[in-house]
Amino acid sequence: MKSIIRITLTLLMIGGLSLFAASCEHHDRDKIGESITDQLQGAITLSRVQSCGDLEATIKDAARDQVELAFQHGGSIYYYPAIEVDTNTGVPTGGSGQEPSNGGEDKGASDFTGTNVQEQGVDEADIVKTDGNILYVLRYGDLVIADGWPPEDAELLSTTAIEGGGLEMLYNNGILVVFSTVSPWNPEVAQRLGIDHENEVVYRGYSLVKVTVFDVGDPEAPTVLREQYLEGEYVSSRMVGTDVRVVLRTPASMIYDFGYAVGGGGTSSGGGTTVEPSDGGSVDPNPADGGSTEPGEIDVVIPVETDTVVVDDDSGPQPKDPALEEAKTKLLQTIDATSLADWLARRWEVTIPGDNTSPVVEHQLAECEDHYKQSLSGGIGFLTVVTVDVSQPTVHVPAVAVFGQGHLVYASPSRLYVANDLYMSGLFLMDGAEQDWQVTAIHGFDITAAGEPVAYIGSGKVPGRILNQFSMSEWQNHLRVATTKELWVGQAAHDNFVTVLTYNDGELQQTGQIGGIAIGERIYSARFVEDKGFMVTFQQVDPLFTLDLADPAEPKIVGELKVPGFSTYIHPVGDTHLLTIGQETVDHGTWVGVEGMKLELFDVTDFANPTSVHKYVFEQGYYSEALYEHKAFTFHAEKGLLAIPVSGYGLPINGGGPDVGAPEPENEYKVGLGVFKIDVETGIEEHGFINHGDIGENYYNEQVRRSVLMEDYIYSIGRLGFKVCTTEALNEVNKVQFPAETQGGNNGGVKPGMDDPSRL
Numbered sequence: 080m081k082s083i084i085r086i087t088l089t090l091l092m093i094g095g096l097s098l099f100a101a102s103c104e105h106h107d108r109d110k111i112g113e114s115i116t117d118q119l120q121g122a123i124t125l126s127r128v129q130s131c132g133d134l135e136a137t138i139k140d141a142a143r144d145q146v147e148l149a150f151q152h153g154g155s156i157y158y159y160p161a162i163e164v165d166t167n168t169g170v171p172t173g174g175s176g177q178e179p180s181n182g183g184e185d186k187g188a189s190d191f192t193g194t195n196v197q198e199q200g201v202d203e204a205d206i207v208k209t210d211g212n213i214l215y216v217l218r219y220g221d222l223v224i225a226d227g228w229p230p231e232d233a234e235l236l237s238t239t240a241i242e243g244g245g246l247e248m249l250y251n252n253g254i255l256v257v258f259s260t261v262s263p264w265n266p267e268v269a270q271r272l273g274i275d276h277e278n279e280v281v282y283r284g285y286s287l288v289k290v291t292v293f294d295v296g297d298p299e300a301p302t303v304l305r306e307q308y309l310e311g312e313y314v315s316s317r318m319v320g321t322d323v324r325v326v327l328r329t330p331a332s333m334i335y336d337f338g339y340a341v342g343g344g345g346t347s348s349g350g351g352t353t354v355e356p357s358d359g360g361s362v363d364p365n366p367a368d369g370g371s372t373e374p375g376e377i378d379v380v381i382p383v384e385t386d387t388v389v390v391d392d393d394s395g396p397q398p399k400d401p402a403l404e405e406a407k408t409k410l411l412q413t414i415d416a417t418s419l420a421d422w423l424a425r426r427w428e429v430t431i432p433g434d435n436t437s438p439v440v441e442h443q444l445a446e447c448e449d450h451y452k453q454s455l456s457g458g459i460g461f462l463t464v465v466t467v468d469v470s471q472p473t474v475h476v477p478a479v480a481v482f483g484q485g486h487l488v489y490a491s492p493s494r495l496y497v498a499n500d501l502y503m504s505g506l507f508l509m510d511g512a513e514q515d516w517q518v519t520a521i522h523g524f525d526i527t528a529a530g531e532p533v534a535y536i537g538s539g540k541v542p543g544r545i546l547n548q549f550s551m552s553e554w555q556n557h558l559r560v561a562t563t564k565e566l567w568v569g570q571a572a573h574d575n576f577v578t579v580l581t582y583n584d585g586e587l588q589q590t591g592q593i594g595g596i597a598i599g600e601r602i603y604s605a606r607f608v609e610d611k612g613f614m615v616t617f618q619q620v621d622p623l624f625t626l627d628l629a630d631p632a633e634p635k636i637v638g639e640l641k642v643p644g645f646s647t648y649i650h651p652v653g654d655t656h657l658l659t660i661g662q663e664t665v666d667h668g669t670w671v672g673v674e675g676m677k678l679e680l681f682d683v684t685d686f687a688n689p690t691s692v693h694k695y696v697f698e699q700g701y702y703s704e705a706l707y708e709h710k711a712f713t714f715h716a717e718k719g720l721l722a723i724p725v726s727g728y729g730l731p732i733n734g735g736g737p738d739v740g741a742p743e744p745e746n747e748y749k750v751g752l753g754v755f756k757i758d759v760e761t762g763i764e765e766h767g768f769i770n771h772g773d774i775g776e777n778y779y780n781e782q783v784r785r786s787v788l789m790e791d792y793i794y795s796i797g798r799l800g801f802k803v804c805t806t807e808a809l810n811e812v813n814k815v816q817f818p819a820e821t822q823g824g825n826n827g828g829v830k831p832g833m834d835d836p837s838r839l
Contacts, residue, residue: 122586123520123540125451125481135419137452137482138331141459142414146407187212187228188789195710197548200492202318204247204258205710207785207796213298214787215255217245218798221821222257224298230792230803233813236298240821242435243289249318254469255293255301256323258313260286272308272427272439280413281421282332288313290325290465292432292472303433304472309465310424310444315488315548317495320529321470324495326488329424329444330460419447424461424480445480451535452482453520460484462497462522468530477532481522487545491553495524495533498545517564519545521580523587539587541578542594549649549709552607557581557590557631561605561614572599575616579631590631597622604659606649611686613657617645618671623657625686638687644677647706650714656692656759657681658721660705660712663696675699676706678721678755678763693762695755701727703753704784713786714757720766720806722786722793725753748772752783752795754809767809774816775799 128134191211196203208215209227213236216223222239226232243261250256262285263274272287292305311329318324424444431437444463462485466476485497499520518540524533543564545551550561558580565573575596580587597616604615612626612634623646625638643666646659659681663674675697683689705711705723713722728748752769771781774797787794792812795802800816 122454123538124454124586125522125535125538126454127535128447128450128452128482131419131447134447134450134452134482135422138419138422138459139414139417141482143411145459146410146414188792191789192713192715192787195712195714197489197709198491198552200319201490202249202251203710204249204256204316204318205785206245206247207787208248208250208255209787209789210250211789213295214794214796214801215248215250215295216796216801216817217241217248217257218817218820219244221245222248222255222293222301223817224295224301225801225815226298227787227794227803228789230789230794230812233801233803233815235815235817237301238818238821239293239301241291243287246288246313247316249316249323249469251318251321251469253294253296254304254472255295256318256467256469256472257291257293258316258325259289259291260313261289261308263287263310273441279421280417283310283424284312284330286312288325288327290467292467292469305467306429306432308427308439309463310426311461311463314462314485314497317488317490318469319490319492319526321468322526322529323467323469324490324526324533325465325467326485326495326497327424327444327463327465328460328484328486329463330484331422331424332459422459424463426478428475445478449477449532450480450482453538462499464495464497464524464533466530466532471530474530476530479524479532479535485522487548487551489548489551489553490526493525493527494536494553495526496551496553496558497522497524498551500544517544518542519560519562521551521558521560521587523558523582537582537585537587539580539589541580542576543574546602546605549607550602550605554607554609554628557628558587559607559612559628559634561602561612563601565601573601574598575600575602575614577612577614577626577628577634579628579634581631591634593626593634593636596624596636603645603661604647604649606651606657608651613649613683615646615649615659615661623681623689625683625689627686638683638685638689640681640689640691642679642691644674646679648709648712650709650712652680652714652716652757652759655682655684657683658714658757660703660723662706663694676701676703680757680759680763682759692759695763695765697725697727701725704782711785713788715788718788718806719757720788720793721755721757722788722795723753723755724751724783724786725768726750726782750781750783750797752786752793754793769793769795769802769804769809769811771795771797771799771802774802774814 128137188211191209193209194203194205206217212228214225214227216225221241222245224236226234226236241257241259243259246258246260248255248257261268263269263272264276264285268274268287269276288309288311290307290309291303293301294304295301309327311327314326314328316323316325426442426444427439428442429437429439444461460483461480462483463478463480465478468474468476483499485499487498489496499522501518501520520538520540522538523536525536526533528534541560541562543562545560545562552559560578560580562576562578563573564576574594577593577596578589579591581590596614600616600618600622602614603617606613607628610627610629612628614624614626616622616624623640623642624636626634627637628634644661644663646661648660650658652658657680659679661677661679663677665672665674677694677696679694680692681689682692703711703723703725711724714720726749749770749772751771754766754769756764756766771783775781781797781799783795783797785796787796788806791806792803793806793809795804798817798820800814802811803813804811
C-alpha cells in the first residue's frame with residue numbers, strides 16, 4: 080500500500096532563508112552565489128501583509144521556489160517516519176473562567192531572590208517562582224505549590240496535573256502563566272482539537288504549546304482562568320509589567336503521497352541512498368547500517384513504480400528524469416490547490432477553562448493583517464509573538480507573526496528582539512558567493528504599550544552567529560550584538576565581532592563595529608553592562624576582553640587577559656568585578672584537556688588591565704546546570720553568597736565545608752546544592768554543600784535545579800522536594816518531600832523517563 084510521506088523541501092534551509100548546495104553546472108553555481116550575496120548585502124526588512132490574498136501568494140510563491148530548487152538542483156528532502164503515540168492523559172482539573180483573586184496578601188520574607196534575569200525589569204520564565212512566601216515548582220507533569228515562609232513551617236500545599244510536559248512559567252501578583260508542550264499526535268488531543276492528520280495537506284510541526292493561566296490566590300486550590308493551545312514550538316518568553324510575550328515558531332511543510340516508503344541511511348552497491356517501491360512492504364525501522372527511525376535525510380524521492388533506484392548522494396539525480404519531473408509537477412499542483420487555511424498556524428481556546436470535556440474554538444494564531452513578510456527569500460514557517468496580559472488574562476490580545484523563522488530572544492524593558500540565524504553550512508564554498516553571506520537577521524518589536532500586541536519597528540543584520548541571549552543587549556537605544564563567523568577548514572579562520580545597531584528610518588542600521596577579535600577562536604560567553612562589554616573566546620586559552628562601548632560609533636577593545644580554560648557565563652559583581660563559571664583546561668601542546676568546572680573572580684577596576692584575582696577549580700567529574708543555564712546561578716550580592724546545583728563523585732566538593740544531610744562514603748555519587756562565599760577581597764570560599772541524596776528512595780533520580788534565598792535561609796529545590804537551611808552555617812531547618820510526580824498527559828509519548836535528570 081502507499082505510504083504518506085511528510086517531506087520538507089528545505090534544501091539545507093536554516094531559519095528563514097531557502098538556499099541549496101548541490102552538484103550543478105558551474106555557471107549556475109556562480110549565478111546562485113551572486114544572487115545570495117546580493118540579497119544579503121541589502122537591507123533586511125519586514126513589510127506588513129496587505130490582505131489574506133497577499134499572504135497566500137507569498138506563502139505559495141515560497142513553496143514553489145523551494146520545489147523548483149529541490150528538483151532542479153537535487154537538494155535535501157527530509158522525511159519523517161511514522162510516530163508511535165500513547166494515550167496517557169494528565170489534564171488539569173477544576174476551576175472556572177473567572178477573574179483572578181488578589182493573591183500574595185500574606186506577608187513573606189522581606190528579602191528574597193527571584194529568577195536570575197539578564198535585564199532589570201524584564202522577568203524570564205523558569206521552572207521555579209516565588210513571591211517571598213509561596214514556592215511554585217513546575218515539574219514535567221505537574222505544578223507543585225508549597226508554603227515557604229516562615230521556613231520552619233514550610234509544607235506542601237497542593238499538586239496540580241499539567242497537560243503535556245511542563246516547560247516554564249511566569250508569576251505576577253497571584254497569577255501563574257504556565258507553558259507546556261502537548262503532542263498533536265495524541266489521539267485524544269487530535270480529536271478534541273479537530274486535527275485531521277489523515278487529510279492534512281500541510282504539516283505544521285510536531286508540537287503544540289499549551290498556555291494555562293492559573294489563579295493561585297488560594298495556593299491550596301489553584302483555579303484555571305484560561306487555557307489555549309498554540310500551534311508551534313516554544314522558543315522563549317518575557318514579562319514586562321503585566322504583559323507576557325511568548326515567542327513561537329511554527330514550521331510548515333508539504334505532505335504528498337508519492338506512493339513510496341522511503342528511508343534514510345539505506346545501503347546499496349552504488350554507495351548512495353536506496354529508495355524502495357511501495358509494494359506492500361515497509362521501511363526497516365532498524366537499518367543494517369545502524370541507522371534509526373529518527374528524522375533522516377534522503378536525496379530524492381522517486382514517485383513511479385519501478386525497480387529499486389539508487390541515487391548517488393554526491394552527484395544528485397540524473398538530469399531530466401521523467402520520474403522527478405512527474406513528482407515536481409504533482410507537488411506544484413498540490414501547492415496550487417492548497418488554501419490559506421492549510422498553511423496558517425492555529426490556536427484553540429477552551430470555552431470552559433479547567434473542564435477537559437468542554438468544547439474548544441479554533442482560530443488563526445494571527446490574523447492576516449497581523450502578518451509580516453521578509454525581504455529575503457523566506458523559508459516556509461511562521462514566527463509568532465503572542466501576548467497575555469495577566470491583569471486581564473481572559474481578554475484576547477492579537478498575535479503578531481512573521482513569515483519566516485527565529486531561534487533566539489532578547490528583551491529590554493521597551494523592546495523585544497528575535498534573531499534569525501541564516502547560517503548555511505558550506506554555502507560559502509560555492510563559486511560566486513562571498514563569505515559575508517553568513518549573517519543573522521534581527522527583528523525588533525516595541526513592547527511598551529500595555530495590554531496591546533507587540534509593534535514591529537525595524538530589522539537589521541549582523542555578521543556570523545549569536546551564541547545566546549547574553550550576546551545581545553540594548554543601552555540608550557543602541558543594540559550591541561556579539562557574534563562569531565564560523566568558517567570551514569580551508570577558509571579563513573573564525574572571526575568575532577561586536578556590532579552596534581540603532582534605529583534609523585525603520586531599519587536597525589549599523590552604527591559601529593569591531594571585527595577581527597581573537598581570530599581562530601569563537602565566543603563562549605558575553606555580557607554587556609551599560610556602556611561596557613565583556614567577552615570570552617576560546618581555542619587553547621581563555622581571553623577575557625573588556626570593551627568600551629560609550630561611543631556607539633567607535634566601540635573598541637580596551638583590555639585583554641589570557642587565562643587557562645573558558646567561561647560559559649559572566650555575572651557582574653558590583654561595578655568592578657566579574658564572577659564567572661566555566662571549565663578549567665590544561666594545554667598539552669598538541670591538544671587541550673578539559674579539567675574540572677571552575678568559578679573565577681575577575682577584577683576589572685583597571686578596565687585596560689583586567690586581572691584574575693581568585694578561582695575555585697572542582698575536581699573532574701562534577702557538573703552543574705549553571706554551566707549552561709543562568710537561571711540555576713543564584714547570587715546574593717549583599718550576603719556575598721553564590722548557590723549552584725552540583726552533582727558528581729567525591730563530595731564535599733573540594734574537601735572543605737560542612738556536608739549538610741545524611742553522610743555518605745567518599746567517592747559515592749552525591750547530588751545537591753553547592754554554596755560559596757564570594758568576596759572581592761578574600762576571593763571564593765566553599766561554604767558548604769546541601770545534600771539532596773536523602774530525598775526520595777533513589778537519589779540518582781534527584782537533581783537540584785534551582786535555589787532561592789529568603790532573608791537568612793537558603794532553599795535548595797529539586798524534582799523530589801526541597802530543603803531549607805540557614806545561610807550562616809547551612810544547618811537544616813526543614814525538608815519538604817514532594818509526592819510522586821504526575822506523568823504529563825497528552826504529550827504523545829514524547830517525554831523523558833522519570834530518571835532523566837534534565838527534567839524537573
